[in-house]
Amino acid sequence: MIPPRNPLLVGLLLAHLGVGLVVSGCGHQGPGEVTPEAGTPADHGMALPVARPIADSATLETSDPPPYDRATRLHSDMSLVIGERTLRPNLHFDFESSGDTSLISREVAFSGISSQVIRAGKEFAPAIRRLAADVADTLASVAVGLWLHTAAERSPITIVVSLDRNDEQLAWFGREIQPREHEPNRWQPLRAEFHMGDLLVSGEDLVSVYIWNRDTQLVYIDDMDVVYRSTRMPGRRSGTAFDLERPAQGTRPFARVAFHAHAGPDSAQHPLAHENFYGSWERPTEGFRLTPPTDGRA
C-alpha cells in the first residue's frame, strides 16, 4: 500500500525472519531457553572448506564430519574464486551416502532412499563449520532448510547457527517448529534464515551450523540446505547506480537497452543506440554488453 514500512521497520522485519522461538543474537539469551553454551556440540574441530568430487560424480566430498561429508554436487558445486579465496556459499545434503553409514538410515526418506538419523539420546548432530571468508563476500545471513520426520509429540529439533570470533561467541541463533505447527510421524519442513543485522562479520569469524536434538526421540533429517548469503553479489562489478532523482550528479549516459532488437525505439534517438544491453540467451557466454564508459574511466 502506500509505503507502510520505513527503513527501520524493514530492518526489523528482515531481522525477524531469522527469529524463531529461540533466537538470540550477540550473546543475548532467547526467551525461556537454555544458554547458547548449552546448545553447542562438543566437536569444535574446524573443517577446511575443501570440496572435491568423488567417484560417483553425484556427490562432492567435503571436510565436514559425517553425515555432512558428502554434499549433493548439483547444488553444492558452484564456487567463485576471488583472489586467494574460494567462495562456496551453497550446500545441499541428500544423505544418500556418507563415510559413516551409521549416521544415515534407509528406514524413511523424504527423497531418494536414505536420510540422516539422529538417534535417541544424541543431543547434537555434528556441526558444519566455515570461515566466513570461505562462504561469503561479507556475510549477511545464513539460511538453513531441511525436512524432518519424528514420532515425538513436540518437535525436538532446533536449527542452530552460531558465530564465533576466537573464543568469543558473537551470536547464537536458533529456530524450531512452533508446537501448533508440529506434525508427528510425517515429513515436514523447517526453514530459517538468520540475519547478521548490525553485526560486522569478519572473514576470520567461524560460522557453525548444527542441529540440536532437545528430546530423546529418534529424528530423521533429509534434503538439508545451507545457504550463506553475502551483503552484495560476490564478484559482481560494483559501482553506484545512476540516480534518476538526481540526474545532475550522474556523468554517464544510459545505454540503449532492449530485450529484442524489434522492441527498441528509433535507433537514431540515442548516441549509444547500437549498444544492446541484453545478451543473447543462445550465447550466454557473451554475458551482458555493457555501456561504454564515457566519464573517462577505463
Place this chain on the structure above:
Amino acid sequence: MGTTNGGVPPDATNGWEGITVEDRFRIRGDPRDEPEHLDSLGRQARWSRNPRVGEYRFMLVVIPEDHFNKTSLPVAVSDISARENGRFVDPFWYWLFGPGAKDPQVQVLLPDERLRVRALPDLGAGVHIGKGASANSAAFSSQCGNSAEIGRRSAFEQFIHYVDPSTRFENIPLIADVLANEYTPADHDRYRCLCPADQMLRLRPMTTATPCATVRSDPERHSIELRNPASTYGSWRKENVGIRSRHGLAYGKYRVKCKLTRLLNESDMWVGLTNAIWLIYDGAPGCLRRPCEKGGYLSSYYGGEQDQRVPRVAYSEIDFEILKTPLYCPEKNFPPGFPQQLPLPEERNAWTYSTSDARTDRAGMITVACTNWDMACPAPERFGTGCQPLEKDGHIFVNHRWSENYRALTQKTEASDKELFGGDHYWFEIDWRPEGITWRIGPDLDHMRVVGYMDRSITEISNVQMRLIVTQEYHNTRWWPGTPYCQGLIPFPSKDLVGEVLEVIIE
C-alpha cells in the same frame, strides 16, 4: 432520526379500525451535531460522519396523549444528541428492553418493512483532481479535471500515492513487455546475478506528472480505466495509478467489480505490480478510532518501533493487496531458501534464484493478502505475533504479525492470476463491520468465496470512516520478504498496463 415532516392526516381515523401514520425523514450526516465534527472554520462538517449504508429498521412508539404529557421521558430518548449519565441512549433499547418496555400504556410497533441504503458511486461521472496532484492540466478533459463542475458530479478522484523514501530501489535499465513473455524468470535470475551495480537505475515508484493522463472515466460504460504508463528511453517510469472515492463511510460491504491488469506471464514471471483494493481513513475532523483499552495504539504510520503509544489515533486501513509473493504461514516453511547466486557467466546453474526449487509459491498463482491496520493495539485477547489461527464457521484463517510493534495483521491465500485477472471481470468485497472484517472474492456476486476473516478477538477494528481506493502500484519487494522476484530486476513496462474498475456497490 433527522428532521420530521408531516404527521397524522386529519381524515386518517376510521372508527376503531386504526390510523395511518405517514411521515418523511432525511438521514443526514452527523445527526447528533457532535462538537468534534466541526471543520476548521467552526462549521458542522456533516461529511465527516456520513450516514451509514445498510439496513434501517423502523420503530413506532404510540403513547396516549395524556399519558405522554404526564410522563417525563428522559431527554436522551427524544433527542438523540442528548446524553444521560454521559452516554447516548439507544431508543431501540429503551423502548424494547429498557424502562419504556415496562410502561403498559406504551405500544411499540416494529414494521417488517426495512430501508436498504446503499451507495452506488457512478464511475462514469468523471474523475476529480484534488489539491495534492500536480498542477499540470495538459490532460484535463470534460471528464477529468479540477473544475467546480467536475467537483460537483464526480464520485472519484485520482489517487496520488505518497511515495516514501523507503520505497527507493535500483532497477535494471531494461524496457520490455513482460506480459507478452519478453522476460522470463530465467532472465530475472540472470540479471540479478550478472547485471553490474553501476548499470542500475536508482528510483522510487512515481506518481503522475500529468493528472488525468492515466485515469479515464467513461460515461458510456460507467467505468474508470487505470493505466500504468509505458516507459520510453530516457523516461524510465514505474508509475503508480489509482482512484479514490470522494466520500468516506463507516462500515459497509464494499463490492468492487473490476478487471485489473494480469500480474503474471506464461512463464510465471511477475510484472511487478500489486493490484490493490483498499480502504483508508479520510482524515475528517473528529474521526478518531475508539480507544485502545490496553496499551494504546502506535501513534503514527511511519514512526517505527520507537513510536509512542496513544489512546486514540485516526489512521485506519483495510486492504486487499494482490501480488506474487509466498505465504508466510506456516512459519516452519518460511522463508524460502533461495540459493546464493554466483556471477559465473558460463555456469547457468550458478544463476538460479527464482528458477530454483526453493520456491514455495506455485506457478500461475498469486497471493491475495488481506490486511487490517490496527496500529498494534494490543487490547484484543488473542493479540500476538507470528502465525495465529482463527476459526470461523469451521474454516481456519491464519493471521500473521511480524512483531508486537507491527501495525498490521495479514492473512494470505493463493489464487489463480488467470482467474482473478484473466477474464472479463472479477469481484472483490471487503465486508467491514464493527465486530469483524470479511474479505471475499468471486466471479459474480452469487459465487463469492471467503479469503480472509478477522474479528475483534485478534485485531482492533476501526470505527473511523474510510474511503475506497483501487490501485495498480509498484512496491519495493523488501516489503514482502521471500518474494521470488525483486522489483528492481523486473523491466520497465514497454506498454501501458491497463486495468478497469467497472462497478462499485457499498451496502
